[in-house]
Structure formats: structure tokens, C-alpha cells
Amino acid sequence: MNAPSVSADLGSQLITLMAALMLVLQLLLVVENRVLTGIRLYAIQSLFLAGIAGVVAFFNNAVDVYIVAALTVLGKVVFLPWLLNRQVRRIQIVQEIEPLFNAPTAMLVCGGLTLLGYIVARPFTGLERLGNNTLAIAITLVLTGFFLMFNRRKALTQVLALLTVENGVMLAAIALTTYGMPLVVEFGIFFDVLVAVMILGILVYRIRESFASMDTSKLNQLKG
Amino acid sequence: MALLTSIVVVPAAAGLACLLPLPRRILAALNILAFGVALALGVALLRRVLAQDVVTECHEFLYADALSAWMVLLTSAVSLGSALYAGRYVQRDLDDQTITPGRAREFFVLTPLFGAAMFLVVLANNLGVMWAAVEATALSSVLLVALYNRKNSLEAAWKYVMLGSLGLALALLGTVFVYAAACKNTSEPFPSFNWSHLMPLAHQLDPHLLKLAFVLALIGYGTKAGLAPMHTWLPDAHSEAPSPTSAMLSGASLKVAIYALLRFHILTAACLGSGFSRHLLLGFGLLSMLLAPPFILVQRNLKRMLAYSSLEHVGLICTGVALNTPLTIFGALLHMGYHALAKPVLFFAAGNIHQTFHSLQFRAIGSGVVKMLPVTGLLMGLGAVAAVGLPPFGLFFSELTVISGGLAAGQITVSVLILAALIASFCGVLQQLARILPGEPKTGQAHSGRPFDGALAMVLLLGGLLLFSVWLPAPLLRGIHQAAGIIGGRP
Numbered sequence: 001m002n003a004p005s006v007s008a009d010l011g012s013q014l015i016t017l018m019a020a021l022m023l024v025l026q027l028l029l030v031v032e033n034r035v036l037t038g039i040r041l042y043a044i045q046s047l048f049l050a051g052i053a054g055v056v057a058f059f060n061n062a063v064d065v066y067i068v069a070a071l072t073v074l075g076k077v078v079f080l081p082w083l084l085n086r087q088v089r090r091i092q093i094v095q096e097i098e099p100l101f102n103a104p105t106a107m108l109v110c111g112g113l114t115l116l117g118y119i120v121a122r123p124f125t126g127l128e129r130l131g132n133n134t135l136a137i138a139i140t141l142v143l144t145g146f147f148l149m150f151n152r153r154k155a156l157t158q159v160l161a162l163l164t165v166e167n168g169v170m171l172a173a174i175a176l177t178t179y180g181m182p183l184v185v186e187f188g189i190f191f192d193v194l195v196a197v198m199i200l201g202i203l204v205y206r207i208r209e210s211f212a213s214m215d216t217s218k219l220n221q222l223k224g
Numbered sequence: 225m226a227l228l229t230s231i232v233v234v235p236a237a238a239g240l241a242c243l244l245p246l247p248r249r250i251l252a253a254l255n256i257l258a259f260g261v262a263l264a265l266g267v268a269l270l271r272r273v274l275a276q277d278v279v280t281e282c283h284e285f286l287y288a289d290a291l292s293a294w295m296v297l298l299t300s301a302v303s304l305g306s307a308l309y310a311g312r313y314v315q316r317d318l319d320d321q322t323i324t325p326g327r328a329r330e331f332f333v334l335t336p337l338f339g340a341a342m343f344l345v346v347l348a349n350n351l352g353v354m355w356a357a358v359e360a361t362a363l364s365s366v367l368l369v370a371l372y373n374r375k376n377s378l379e380a381a382w383k384y385v386m387l388g389s390l391g392l393a394l395a396l397l398g399t400v401f402v403y404a405a406a407c408k409n410t411s412e413p414f415p416s417f418n419w420s421h422l423m424p425l426a427h428q429l430d431p432h433l434l435k436l437a438f439v440l441a442l443i444g445y446g447t448k449a450g451l452a453p454m455h456t457w458l459p460d461a462h463s464e465a466p467s468p469t470s471a472m473l474s475g476a477s478l479k480v481a482i483y484a485l486l487r488f489h490i491l492t493a494a495c496l497g498s499g500f501s502r503h504l505l506l507g508f509g510l511l512s513m514l515l516a517p518p519f520i521l522v523q524r525n526l527k528r529m530l531a532y533s534s535l536e537h538v539g540l541i542c543t544g545v546a547l548n549t550p551l552t553i554f555g556a557l558l559h560m561g562y563h564a565l566a567k568p569v570l571f572f573a574a575g576n577i578h579q580t581f582h583s584l585q586f587r588a589i590g591s592g593v594v595k596m597l598p599v600t601g602l603l604m605g606l607g608a609v610a611a612v613g614l615p616p617f618g619l620f621f622s623e624l625t626v627i628s629g630g631l632a633a634g635q636i637t638v639s640v641l642i643l644a645a646l647i648a649s650f651c652g653v654l655q656q657l658a659r660i661l662p663g664e665p666k667t668g669q670a671h672s673g674r675p676f677d678g679a680l681a682m683v684l685l686l687g688g689l690l691l692f693s694v695w696l697p698a699p700l701l702r703g704i705h706q707a708a709g710i711i712g713g714r715p
Contacts, residue, residue: 222464
């Protein structure tokens with residue numbers, strides 16, 4: 001902390017770099033067809049999120065943020081991918097069926113969404129305390145997460161999409177407020193995400209049992 | 225005495241206690257006991273709130289004003305009714321082998337947890353904790369929706385949890401924006417995110433951030449509240465869930481989501497003036513009201529029809545708040561309470577019909593329900609009369625209050641639209657029920673030997689509705705007025 005301007009600058013660059021890598025991983029996830037690889041990509045993306053929290057904690061000496069970073073590593077890098085992997089093995093799927101849009105089209109759409117993310121974030125760039133364009137990336141993560149959910153029909157991939165949306169929101173929280181949300185809120189969100197994945201896992205399993213498929217486009221009985 | 229803490233902890237503890245290997249009767253009794261205690265504590269809370277305006281507990285982690293107290297009262301009343309009804313209902317499902325004993329236990333565990341999550345939503349001081357609690361209501365109820373494990377109920381549960389979570393992700397983003405606005409005003413690392421801390425500062429917050437936050441919260445919590453056009457999960461989940469859960473979803477959970485939305489509305493209005501959030505609420509409210517009647521008319525499934533009627537009522541509540549006069553807000557809050565008492569009766573009756581006829585399709589039920597199930601049929605008729613807003617039931621008065629308040633405020637178009645939508649859904653619901661309630665039963669259908677199943681819960685709720693329609697106790701009336709004052713901004 002002796003040379004705050006230099007170290008803060010370094011921190012800012014690290015954060016920008018890691019946020020950008022999060023976006024790259026998101027784009028890879030959009031075109032990835034294998035669920036298991038998708039889970040790994042999500043784990044790495046979460047690792048970068050934890051890294052960003054760690055950098056923030058280091059340069060601001062914030063104990064609370066260290067806890068958040070540790071929680072992220074434990075929960076989203078280790079536990080959730082393990083849980084998802086187990087579910088994939090339990091229902092034995094390897095390959096995703098054809099997505100709605102093929103890879104080049106999906107890429108194009110994501111490019112458009114990234115542009116949209118930057119436009120939405122523009123009025124708020126003045127609020128960013130860390131990094132450059134982290135908020136824009138966060139909003140892009142949310143938007144592409146929605147698209148990913150829309151594009152895929154396998155229930156587990158939709159769960160993965162939901163998780164990336166949540167990563168985007170957490171990145172937005174760090175980008176806008178430096179320290180993220182108060183610890184009690186982070187705990188609440190963290191707990192909800194864990195429970196959500198477990199419950200979705202149960203549902204996916206039951207859907208698989210009843211429909212002999214995980215294809216959510218077969219969930220089309222209820223109308224009107 | 226830790227009043228607020230007990231309201232949250234008692235149902236949660238009851239839910240966890242139901243994990244123990246206890247006989248089913250005890251599980252059902254524990255559910256009833258938990259919500260009974262919650263209702264009693266709710267009454268005590270109302271008294272406290274009237275005496276000292278605001279009650280906080282646990283280092284201001286929990287917070288209650290008149291609005292929270294009102295929400296606690298109606299949530300616990302609906303849940304108590306559901307718990308009273310659920311014992312026999314689950315037993316019959318077990319007898320018919322529609323569910324397994326394991327699923328029955330799941331029901332008794334999750335229902336109080338669902339209730340506890342709803343109580344936490346309305347009592348949380350921190351807006352982030354409120355979000356987490358809303359998500360918890362969705363998570364605790366999704367397996368209830370999927371309880372029957374049929375293809376349709378799994379589909380409904382999947383839609384419910386996916387749409388709900390997507391919506392709530394947006395609401396979380398909105399919550400983050402509010403916190404960013406709170407952070408912008410200070411250089412402290414962790415400014416308080418408590419409602420009691422934010423409200424006095426509301427006028428200093430960044431208006432752009434709050435605008436964006438409100439829009440996100442409207443879409444997010446609006447999805448959970450079933451506002452059109454994000455309501456698509458609502459008829460599915462309400463029709464496929466077991467009837468006690470349908471009653472809690474419609475009677476309490478929708479309103480709890482509206483409560484969360486109202487908190488954002490109050491904050492945004494305090495910062496920007498009421499215009500911005502009011503107009504958005506008005507648009508979504510009116511759209512919900514106008515969209516519901518055609519769907520009510522074409523439904524072929526009893527509980528889906530009831531779900532669309534809930535959409536109508538949710539729309540009316542939002543519209544009432546959006547008209548933003550003391551009278552209309554009062555009417556909207558009153559309507560919340562009356563609807564919470566009336567709609568569960570209909571869902572309970574629908575549950576009895578389902579278990580007797582093994583279908584919810586109007587065609588399969590046929591006519592003559594009153595002849596076959598006299599008690600259920602009669603109570604359903606009364607409940608329907610109440611729900612469509614005929615006197616002497618309170619919904620008539622609350623609807624009239626909103627419309628006359630709208631007219632008094634010079635909102636002629638809106639008031640006429642409300643009236644038209646209400647009349648249309650009135651005709652729709654009664655016309656649909658006229659197909660099944662009167663007449664001669666189809667020959668060859670088995671008689672049900674247990675005419676009084678669930679009658680107690682229905683009679684209690686209808687009796688309560690009737691009582692409070694003609695006589696609102698003075699403290700309750702003051703409480704609702706105070707809550708309306710919180711939403712409308714104090715004069």
C-alpha cells in the first residue's frame with residue numbers, strides 16, 4: 001500500500017483482464033456442445049470471479065471480501081461443478097443435442113449482445129470504481145446467459161446458463177460497489193445458489209425418469 | 225420478547241422437526257401449530273406496530289412496519305387454512321396411492337419452510353436478504369409443485385423454477401443497482417443496505433440507478449408475482465400443485481412478491497417522485513387485468529381457471545397502488561387481505577373435486593357437483609361469489625374502493641377499464657362454474673363417502689372473510705391505513 005496509485009493501477013488492470021477472460025469463457029460455453037466441458041468452463045469462469053474478489057480484497061485490505069472469494073472458490077469452483085458432474089454421470093449424458101442456433105450464428109448473436117451490454121452500461125461507467133468496462137462485461141454475461149438458456153434445450157445446460165447469469169450479477173456487484181454486497185447478503189445468495197442447483201438436480205433427475213429424456217422442448221403439455 | 229424472530233423461526237423449526245420419524249398425524253398437527261402460532265404472533269406484531277410504528281430486532285436485521293405486519297397476518301392466515309386442509313387431503317392422496325409416504329413427508333417438511341421464507345421476505349430489513357428470501361420461497365415451493373411427480377407437474381415445476389430464477393436474477397441485478405446507489409453516496413466500504421437506513425436517504429440516491437433498479441425489480445419480482453406478460457408459469461404451477469400448495473401460492477406467495485416490488489416502488493417514489501414507478505405499475509397491472517378474462521373464459525381446467533382469476537386480482541392490487549391516492553392504495557391492501565381469504569376456499573374445493581372425480585377438466589367433472597358433494601359444492605359457490613366481488617363479501621367493497629378512488633382522482637379511463645375487466649372476469653368465473661356446480665350428476669360416477677373433508681378450513685376462511693367484510697376491527701383498520709400511508713408516502 002506504499003504506492004497506492006501504482007498498485008491500484010495494477011489491481012485495476014488485473015481485474016479488467018480477469019473480467020475479459022470471464023467473457024471469453026462465456027462465449028466458449030455458448031458454442032460448447034459437451035455438457036462436461038461446459039461444467040469445467042463454468043468452474044474456470046467462477047475461478048476468475050473469485051480472483052477478482054481476491055484482487056479487490058488484497059488492494060483494499062478487506063477481510064469480508066476475502067471471505068467472499070474463499071466462498072466462491074469452495075462453492076462455485078469446487079462443490080457445484082462436482083455436484084453437476086455427478087448428476088451428469090447419474091443420468092448419463094455426454095453430448096448436447098443440436099442447439100437452436102448453430103455455433104456461428106450463436107457467436108454473432110453474442111457479439112450483438114456484447115455490444116448491447118456496452119451500450120446499457122455506458123451511462124454508468126462513471127460509477128465503476130474498478131477496472132475498465134467491468135460493468136459492461138457483467139451485463140453482457142447476464143444477457144448471453146439468457147441467450148444460452150434460450151438456445152439450449154437440455155435441462156442441465158439451462159442450469160449452467162442460470163449459473164453464468166448469477167456470475168454476471170455478482171461481477172456487476174463488484175464493479176459497481178467495489179466491495180460487493182454486504183457479507184450477510186453474499187451468504188444468502190450463496191446459500192440460495194447451492195440449494196437451487198441441488199433442487200434443479202432433483203428435478204432434472206425426475207424429468208429424466210418420467211420423460212426418458214432431458215430435452216426440455218418435450219415439456220410442452222401445458223398450454224393456454 | 226423476540227417477536228419477529230419467532231415469526232420466522234417457529235415455522236422453520238416446525239418444518240425441520242417434520243424430518244424426524246414422527247407419525248403423519250403429528251406432522252400435520254405440527255404444521256397447523258406452527259402457522260397458528262405465527263398468526264397469533266402476527267396479531268401481537270400488529271399491536272406493537274400500532275404502538276411504536278416500527279419494530280426492529282437482531283441488530284436491526286429484522287424490521288417490521290404496518291405493511292410488514294399486514295403481510296404477516298395474511299400470509300399466516302392463508303397458511304393456517306392450508307395446513308388445516310392439508311391433513312385430510314394428503315391422507316386421501318395416500319389412500320388413493322397418488323403419492324408415496326415419502327412424498328407426504330416432503331410435503332409436511334416443505335410447507336412450513338415455504339411459510340418461513342415468506343415471513344422472512346416481509347420481515348427482512350436488508351433488501352439483499354429480502355431477495356434471498358424471495359428466492360427461498362421459490363426454491364421451497366418448487367418441489368411442492370412437483371409433488372405428484374406426473375409429467376405435467378414436472379413440466380409445471382420446471383417452468384416455475386426456471387422462469388422464477390431468471391426473473392429473480394434480474395431482481396438481484398436491480399438490488400445490486402440500489403446498493404450501488406447507496407455506495408455512491410458514501411466512502412465507507414460497506415454502507416448499510418437496510419431499509420431503515422436507505423429510506424431516509426432516498427432523495428439523495430442516484431435517480432438513474434434507481435430507475436434502472438426499479439425496472440429490473442419490476443420484471444423480476446413481477447415474474448414471481450405473476451404479472452402479465454411474465455405470468456406464463458402461473459396457471460401451470462397453480463393447477464399442477466397439490467391444492468393446499470395452490471392456495472398458498474395464490475393466496476400468499478403472489479402477494480409476498482408484490483410486497484417486494486412495493487418496497488422498490490416506495491424507494492423509487494421517494495427518490496424520483498411517484499410518477500415513474502407508478503406508470504409502469506399501472507401498465508403491468510392493467511395488462512394483467514385485461515388479459516385475465518379471455519383466458520378465464522376459454523379454460524377447460526378448473527384450477528387453471530382459478531389461477532387466471534388470481535392474475536386478475538394481482539392486476540387489481542397493482543393498479544390500485546399505481547393510482548396512488550390514499551383511497552385506492554387502501555382499497556388495494558384491503559383487496560390483498562380479502563383475496564387471501566377467498567381464493568384458498570376455491571382451491572380447497574377444487575382439491576376435493578379433483579380427489580373425487582380424479583380430474584380437473586370441466587368436461588370430465590360434468591354437472592351436478594352440488595348434488596354429489598353438497599358441502600364442497602356449496603362452499604365453492606359461496607367462495608366464487610366472494611371472489612368475483614359480489615356483496616356481502618369484502619372483495620366487493622375493496623374493488624369499489626379502488627374504482628371510486630380512481631374516479632375521484634379523475635382517472636376515468638383507468639377506472640372504466642378496471643370495471644370492464646372485473647365484470648368480464650365476473651361473468652367468466654360464474655359461467656364456468658355454472659357448468660359444473662348445478663344440475664344432475666352424470667350417472668355411473670362413484671359417490672364420495674366423506675362429505676365433510678376439508679370443510680373446517682373452508683368454513684373458517686369464509687367465516688373470517690364474512691366477518692371482516694362487515695366488521696373490520698379498529699386496530700386492523702388503523703394498521704391498513706398506516707400501511708397505505710407507507711406506500712403512498714406520508715402526508
